[in-house]
Structures are given as structure tokens and as C-alpha cells.
Amino acid sequence: MTTSGGTRQPKYQRIADALRAAIRAGEYGPGARLPGENDLMAAHGVARMTARQALGVLQSEGIVESRKGAGVFVRSFRPLRRHGVQRLAGERWGAGRSVWSADIEDRTLVVDQVGVAEEPAQERIARVLDIAPDDAVCVRHRRYVLEGKPVLLATSFLPAALVAGSAITREDTGPGGIYAHLDELGLKPVHFREEVRSRMPSQDEAHRLSLSAGTPVMLICRTAFAAEGRPVEVNEMVLDSASYVLEYDFDA
Amino acid sequence: MTTSGGTRQPKYQRIADALRAAIRAGEYGPGARLPGENDLMAAHGVARMTARQALGVLQSEGIVESRKGAGVFVRSFRPLRRHGVQRLAGERWGAGRSVWSADIEDRTLVVDQVGVAEEPAQERIARVLDIAPDDAVCVRHRRYVLEGKPVLLATSFLPAALVAGSAITREDTGPGGIYAHLDELGLKPVHFREEVRSRMPSQDEAHRLSLSAGTPVMLICRTAFAAEGRPVEVNEMVLDSASYVLEYDFDA
């Protein structure tokens, strides 16, 4: 080992580390503009691509966001809180409000896009709903927007045989939402299972949620069960992870 | 506009799209090796950095993984299932299977690293535990490993005043976990709250969990409450999102 030895670190990492430390120290607060590519080239004596790579590190860590022609800025977060358990308490959807309208704090979620279709069930959906593959399912898609920014994509699947002719198959379900209508059909959901994952978004998801680089999505797959364990709905949700905190309360 | 016109797309995106489509079509299965930088340069007539950028897109989407000196490979996933509410898990609601059926279980989690310390409480911890800032807390850190791969970092915080002298303050707690010992102290947890988020990992987290690029972490902050709503433990967990599916079961 020579005198110079030690842990060799790439230049772009050193630059990224310095910027990250400065951000953590509060030198650049939320929304602040970072030194640009030209600044970094001059300050550290590196080529353009190296300065870019340094900024790319922070971007893919999700702590920084670039705006074309404007600069690189520190991101800020103010997540919504989603209550997994109480939000589905019977009182709430019995009273004629949609479950989502129970959402949260002083900011309001708005449904932005709605689509309803009848399709043959994909295999994994058929398995969960306990129906034959290619049996028809009612597919309801919605996008939710918070203060102009899309934050949630939701797709519900219901066995078409159960909901044929009901308001569930129409774009505007009227008051109460899906669960109130299932109740009217004698299919009141009494149990729920939610499975939560996280991954980086597909291109399509990133586009539909206007996600900036370095922002993962959370996936919630919720299955609603009526009496006797009969699955009546599968709801696949894609959430902007920068906009949500999920909360689950339960007893030992 | 010339004959070539149309929607202008960057070359690296076109290349990335082609590779992604090939992977989705099953042309490259899990673990398969993709065309390397040199292949892409030749096949598409682009410079090295452009080929690299294309592969970088897939890497930060988490669907591909590069191994230095070896190549770029399609990633494969086999997540563990973590049951948030154990008492309700099982066959009771088993009429419909879960979406990620097949896989899992029978693989064992092993604790890899343990550390115990007494420290002044950070402000956010003090607030949750309902103690004064800088009151002493017992901090227990653990890392869990699944088949050689670290998948979970957990840090527990308990008010030092409650657990002083008990086995909880020792590295080896002996038989039974923390909750059994809390029970012996008359502080049996009867209620839990879990808050779930997701984001890209810090450098430190990525290193301790051996995460490859494009892999977010899930964060679970669990608070345990004893009788009368008294908070007795806060457990902050950092999970490799590629290794976990969280499941929550609850009644309406």
C-alpha cells in the first residue's frame, strides 16, 4: 500500500456527499436551489458529465429534483395520513359517505379520472376473487388528486355476476361508494386484507402520478370479504410514496 | 419537418424501451444476462455513455442489476410475507387466495447483529413515548438476515426508567422477546400502531441491507401501548422492499 492509499472514492461521490451533507445541515432548505452543473464544474474542477453524475446521485435518492432550464432544487414532503383500519369502520360508509371522503386533515382528495369496464378476469384476479379465469369482472378505475397533484391510482375488480345491473357498473355510483352498494346487494364487506409492497414505478405509473426521479410507489392490494369469507372486491392501489403515510392500528 | 419526423424520443429511451419490452415478453427471464454496453453500442450505433444511460434507466427502475466485470442481469423477487395482525391470519379468510400466492415461508430469519445502548431520547422519539426530551431511553438495534442476505434493520426505543435493570437492557435477553419481558414488568403491550412509508434508502441503509440500485426501502414505525394507552416501545424498522410484502387483516 502506498502513501496515498486509503479508501478511494469516485469524484462524483465526493461531490454528492458534500451536497448531501450541506442539505442535511440545513444549508439548503426545502425548495432551495442547489449549485448547478456549471457551478460544480468550476468549484471542483471536473467535467460536465461528472458534475451531472453527482447531481444524479441525489436525484435518485429522492432528496433533490431537477427542473429543465431552471435548476436543481431540494424536495419537500408533506404526506397524507391514510388510516387502514378505522377508515373502513361500518359507521362511516353506512352513513352515505364514500370511504375516501373521510380522508384526512384539511386537504381534500378529488377524483380526477373515472373509468368503468367489463372485462375477462386476469388470472391473478380470478384466483383472489375465487372465480374461473376469464369470468367477467367489473373493473373500476379512478385517479385521485390532492391540490392539483395526482397521488393515487385505484383499480377495483368485482365479479360481474355479483354486481350486474347495480350502480356499481355506472361511472357515477351516486352517494355512498362501492361498499354501500355492496351492502344493498347483501354483500356487505365484513373483513379486509391489505397487502403492501413498494417498488420503483413503471414509466406509465410515473407519468400518471407525475412522479419525479427517485420516488418509489407503494402498492396496496386490498381484498374485501363478505360473510362466510366470500371475496367480493379486489382493489389494487398505486400510491405516490412521497404523498402518503399508511397507518394501521390493532390490538394484541 | 423531414420524413423521419414524429415524436422525438431520446435514443437511450428507445433502447431502454426495447430491452424492457424484451424482458416483459420473457425473452430474458429472471437471472438472465442482458446485452452489455459493447453489444448495445454495436447494435444501435451509439456511444458508450448512451448505452450506459439506457441500462441505467432499467437499473433505476429496479428490474435489472449490474455486476461489475460480469454483466447486467434481470432481477428476481421472492418476497417474505410479514403479518401485521397475527391473530387473524390463516385459513379463516382463505376462500380467496392472496395475490402473491405460491412462494414463500419455511425460510428462516436470523438475527445477525445486536446492539444495546442507553441514550438521551431524540425529540421525535420522546414525543411518541410521552417522556421529556433527553430523558434516557434504552435503544436496541438488530439486523435480520434471510439466507445470507440482510433484509431488515430494527431499532427499538424504550423509556429507560421503565426497563432499568431488566433483561431488556442486556444484549442477550434470554428466552422470550422484548414483549414477554415487558409483560413480566407489568407493561404487557395490548395495542399497536404501525405507520408505513417508503422512500429510497440512504447510503448507509443501502450498504447495511446490501441493496442494489433501484430498490426502495419500506419504513415501519411501530408503537406498542400497554394498558391505559401508555406507550412503552417505539420500533423503527427499515425493510428491503424487494424482500417483503406486508399483510394487514382486519374486520369492518
Place this chain on the structure above:
DNA sequence: AAGTGGTCTAGACCACCCA
């Protein structure tokens, strides 16, 4: 030893944002 991905340079042109 040959091939791979990782780092880095010194240029270039473009589209976009803001003053």
C-alpha cells in the same frame, strides 16, 4: 488475458425557463 462495467474528460447541440 479478454471482456465487463465504473469512472472521467472535453467537447457539442438542443429545449426550456426566466428575466
Place this chain on the structure above:
DNA sequence: GGGTGGTCTAGACCACTTC
């Protein structure tokens, strides 16, 4: 119009894996 980030080139050397 001047500055910004986004794309792209044609080279180079290195550390690493694989054989």
C-alpha cells in the same frame, strides 16, 4: 438572450470477473 439541465459523442484508463 443568457443560463439551465438533457442528450450525445469518441475517446481514455481502471478494477473486476471469468476463463
